[in-house]
Amino acid sequence: MALRCDLIIRDATIFDGTGAPRRRGDVGVTGDRIVAVGDLGGASADREVLAHGRALAPGFIDAHTHDDRAVMCGPECMTCKISQGVTTVVVGNCGVSLSPARFKRTPPPPLDLIGEEGWWRFDSFGDYAHELKKRGSEVNTYALVGHQTMRVEAMDGDVMRVAKDSEIEHMRLRVKNSLAEGASGFSTGLYYPPNMHATTEEVIAVAEPLRAMGGIYVTHMRDEADRVLASIEETAKIGKRVGVPVWVSHHKCSMPENYGRSTQTLPLIEAINQTQDMFFDMYPYPAGSTVLMPDRLREDVKVMITWSIPHPEMAGKYLSDLARGWNTDIRQAAERLLPAGQVTWQMDEEDVRRIMAHPMSVIGSDGIPHDAHPHPRLWGTFPRVLGLYARELRLFSVETAIHKMTGRTASLFGMLDRGEIREGAYADLVLFDADTVIDRATFEDPKQTSEGIEEVWANGTPTYVAGKGATGEKPGRLVTRNRV
Numbered sequence: 001m002a003l004r005c006d007l008i009i010r011d012a013t014i015f016d017g018t019g020a021p022r023r024r025g026d027v028g029v030t031g032d033r034i035v036a037v038g039d040l041g042g043a044s045a046d047r048e049v050l051a052h053g054r055a056l057a058p059g060f061i062d063a064h065t066h067d068d069r070a071v072m073c074g075p076e077c078m079t080c081k082i083s084q085g086v087t088t089v090v091v092g093n094c095g096v097s098l099s100p101a102r103f104k105r106t107p108p109p110p111l112d113l114i115g116e117e118g119w120w121r122f123d124s125f126g127d128y129a130h131e132l133k134k135r136g137s138e139v140n141t142y143a144l145v146g147h148q149t150m151r152v153e154a155m156d157g158d159v160m161r162v163a164k165d166s167e168i169e170h171m172r173l174r175v176k177n178s179l180a181e182g183a184s185g186f187s188t189g190l191y192y193p194p195n196m197h198a199t200t201e202e203v204i205a206v207a208e209p210l211r212a213m214g215g216i217y218v219t220h221m222r223d224e225a226d227r228v229l230a231s232i233e234e235t236a237k238i239g240k241r242v243g244v245p246v247w248v249s250h251h252k253c254s255m256p257e258n259y260g261r262s263t264q265t266l267p268l269i270e271a272i273n274q275t276q277d278m279f280f281d282m283y284p285y286p287a288g289s290t291v292l293m294p295d296r297l298r299e300d301v302k303v304m305i306t307w308s309i310p311h312p313e314m315a316g317k318y319l320s321d322l323a324r325g326w327n328t329d330i331r332q333a334a335e336r337l338l339p340a341g342q343v344t345w346q347m348d349e350e351d352v353r354r355i356m357a358h359p360m361s362v363i364g365s366d367g368i369p370h371d372a373h374p375h376p377r378l379w380g381t382f383p384r385v386l387g388l389y390a391r392e393l394r395l396f397s398v399e400t401a402i403h404k405m406t407g408r409t410a411s412l413f414g415m416l417d418r419g420e421i422r423e424g425a426y427a428d429l430v431l432f433d434a435d436t437v438i439d440r441a442t443f444e445d446p447k448q449t450s451e452g453i454e455e456v457w458a459n460g461t462p463t464y465v466a467g468k469g470a471t472g473e474k475p476g477r478l479v480t481r482n483r484v
């Protein structure tokens with residue numbers, strides 16, 4: 001009997017996510033799964049899409065996001081991601097997660113990146129997962145729980161010190177319960193004030209449940225500038241002591257005096273991988289973005305304001321221009337803008353390319369979804385890697401680019417049956433034009449959809465169609481690390 005599917009995408013150039021060479025063929029989908037790949041000439045379907053040779057890839061996995069709240073806020077928040085072909089996001093990064101913690105007032109920066117008052121109501125990860133399921137989402141969510149969130153809660157806001165044993169025990173239990181309720185790992189943001197007073201030993205103690213429960217440790221390291229090598233060593237030590245894989249977030253060599261040092265960091269990461277697992281993600285821009293921190297500003301590093309509570313009209317403006325207009329120095333100008341966010345030109349394009357091209361790297365946007373004038377990585381990361389770095393600059397093949405956004409990411413995080421086009425895998429798919437795909441979001445005009453992304457499916461259901469936008473469907477699910 002001839003095969004009957006819900007959907008067949010015919011005559012596509014299939015990039016299967018493993019890095020294997022592209023091949024021409026058809027993909028059949030029934031329910032939430034890919035049921036056949038190859039020549040499906042004898043099969044029929046309720047819906048047939050003629051790809052005419054355009055590219056079909058596994059849906060992109062955004063390895064580093066701050067979408068904890070955005071995933072439940074509908075197309076208004078998630079069009080930035082689904083319009084790039086993203087079907088899965090990793091939330092809870094940099095030690096910042098929306099659960100497990102309940103706060104009456106907005107917590108200190110950088111926790112305010114993801115939620116103001118009213119959103120800090122998830123006393124457990126289970127509560128968060130329940131709300132996510134109830135509201136639904138355009139994308140699949142893979143979640144970490146954050147040390148900063150747990151510190152602010154356990155230490156009742158008094159975080160500029162080492163945690164006491166009882167507080168560490170409280171956090172450790174939080175991690176354990178969160179993993180039992182569907183979280184996949186634990187993240188830190190040791191660079192930030194609420195986290196910087198945590199010693200290596202505190203991190204090891206809080207992370208301890210990861211080993212028995214098969215979780216992963218992910219970190220925005222203590223220092224990505226002068227002490228970047230020491231920070232990588234600290235991360236490795238934590239992984240070794242806890243006995244789990246570790247993940248370095250948004251790997252970079254920050255500040256002008258450290259430009260070029262990816263020639264040191266990458267060999268160090270390779271050496272560490274001889275004896276333990278260390279992975280890393282990166283985003284394709286020479287500028288970073290986070291909350292505005294006046295005491296860390298420098299005259300020689302350009303900064304743009306992304307949001308400001310007292311001065312919302314200054315979003316998108318350069319801090320140096322504001323300081324000139326106000327007749328102050330940049331630090332005083334920044335104080336006036338708080339709480340606020342910043343884009344910082346803190347990297348060397350050569351390092352960005354070297355890290356991106358390294359065979360171990362995977363792509364994560366680090367987009368900040370609720371900023372008034374966000375860093376363009378929020379809307380442009382994945383099409384930029386495909387269009388600019390793979391097609392135009394030939395930093396690597398399209399096959400490799402896609403592997404860094406799909407198959408490699410899924411296997412390192414333990415996302416079972418995702419990130420690959422093969423029979424039996426989930427039907428997370430993106431159809432795009434490999435000749436035209438490119439980001440259009442810029443630092444000046446960041447909220448722009450990309451070109452060349454034609455249709456996106458999560459778990460077999462369309463979430464985005466070019467020309468129409470978000471479909472309004474919410475087929476996304478919570479994805480939990482496969483623990484075998």
Ligand code: ZN
Pocket residue numbers: 093094189220249250
């Ligand atoms: Zn970070």
Ligand code: CU
Pocket residue numbers: 064065066093094220249366
């Ligand atoms: Cu981040």
